[in-house]
Amino acid sequence: MLTNTISANVTYFGDYNGQKIDKLSLSNGNNVTVSALSFGATLYEIISPDKQGKLSNIVLNYPNAADYLQNPFYVSMAIGRTGGRIKNAELELNHKTYKLEANEGTTTLHGGPHGFNTHIWDSQIIDEAGIPAIQFHRLQRHSEDQFPGDIDVTITYRLTEDNTVKIELAATALNEDTVFNPTYHTYFNLGDSDTILDHELMVDADTHLAFDANKLPTGEFIDVDNSPFDFRKPTSLGKAIEAMQNTKEKGFDDIFKINETNQGQGIAVLSDPNSGRSVTINSDRNGLVVFTANSFTHDHMNLTKTNGLGMPYEGVALEAQNLPDATRFNDFGDIVLPKGDTVAHEIDYHITF
Numbered sequence: 001m002l003t004n005t006i007s008a009n010v011t012y013f014g015d016y017n018g019q020k021i022d023k024l025s026l027s028n029g030n031n032v033t034v035s036a037l038s039f040g041a042t043l044y045e046i047i048s049p050d051k052q053g054k055l056s057n058i059v060l061n062y063p064n065a066a067d068y069l070q071n072p073f074y075v076s077m078a079i080g081r082t083g084g085r086i087k088n089a090e091l092e093l094n095h096k097t098y099k100l101e102a103n104e105g106t107t108t109l110h111g112g113p114h115g116f117n118t119h120i121w122d123s124q125i126i127d128e129a130g131i132p133a134i135q136f137h138r139l140q141r142h143s144e145d146q147f148p149g150d151i152d153v154t155i156t157y158r159l160t161e162d163n164t165v166k167i168e169l170a171a172t173a174l175n176e177d178t179v180f181n182p183t184y185h186t187y188f189n190l191g192d193s194d195t196i197l198d199h200e201l202m203v204d205a206d207t208h209l210a211f212d213a214n215k216l217p218t219g220e221f222i223d224v225d226n227s228p229f230d231f232r233k234p235t236s237l238g239k240a241i242e243a244m245q246n247t248k249e250k251g252f253d254d255i256f257k258i259n260e261t262n263q264g265q266g267i268a269v270l271s272d273p274n275s276g277r278s279v280t281i282n283s284d285r286n287g288l289v290v291f292t293a294n295s296f297t298h299d300h301m302n303l304t305k306t307n308g309l310g311m312p313y314e315g316v317a318l319e320a321q322n323l324p325d326a327t328r329f330n331d332f333g334d335i336v337l338p339k340g341d342t343v344a345h346e347i348d349y350h351i352t353f
């Protein structure tokens, strides 16, 4: 019989607006630990050995719950109902237009001002045939975020014996047709350096999305050929970011369309040659946002890694999701969740060291 080495632990993390925040953790026999906060269902840390066995946290985080909402960067938080930008805060669905709340000029970004990341979730350790998992649950109501209908949302974290962190985001549309395109805004930094400039990134994408001035998709796909966006082979992030210095963004804040030929061999692989750590991301969705934290500042960013400061390129957010604002375009994929239906999406991070 296989021995289960996965163990679970719950500790008090802190208070937010007078409410208690828990930190829930899973560990395996290889010294890998994943922890999540009931605040925002946030991915708080993934502790992993490096090639020498030294343990470090490989995702960006803050010491206090209140720090998470001090800036617009969604540090490693759960994002929903929809990741990315919705034009004019107007959701198109069933030939109707639903007015949402804007939180970036006239745009709704990452579920709007009352999205998944802004709430404290019910949390518990569950038992799945003798193996513990972390589970978050809440009802996201139309009256909170103006998206159509109420949805019942469950987020489950699992850790495997072979060092894969699996995050499942499931929703049931309770009383109306709605949309569901959640993601995790996970910023990785796999090494001891303050930036990811020494990391290499592979993304299985032949194209990325064209944007207008508000970073809204125009519907056009741009070939990555002969451009800094070509990550089809492992590519130095430092060199790619260098090649973007003549752009306004001075780095990447872009949406890649994952190739349809991808069959679970990793939509992206991030590696750090210095520490020997690598993360392979799997997801069944058709998009990946790559944000190299170009606009991180010293202000309002009490990041643990850099002792209370933030700095450009401190991490790279890799956000597996369906292409954003998908109901506006015919070829962006289906994010509609019909009334009464349940859908589950999984994002996997397989860690090697």
Ligand code: GLA
Pocket (backbone or CB within 6 Å): 072, 073, 074, 109, 215, 253, 254, 289, 290, 291, 317
């Ligand atoms: C995503 C977006 C960025 C930015 C970050 C959070 O990566 O594409 O433009 O909004 O989220 O700040």
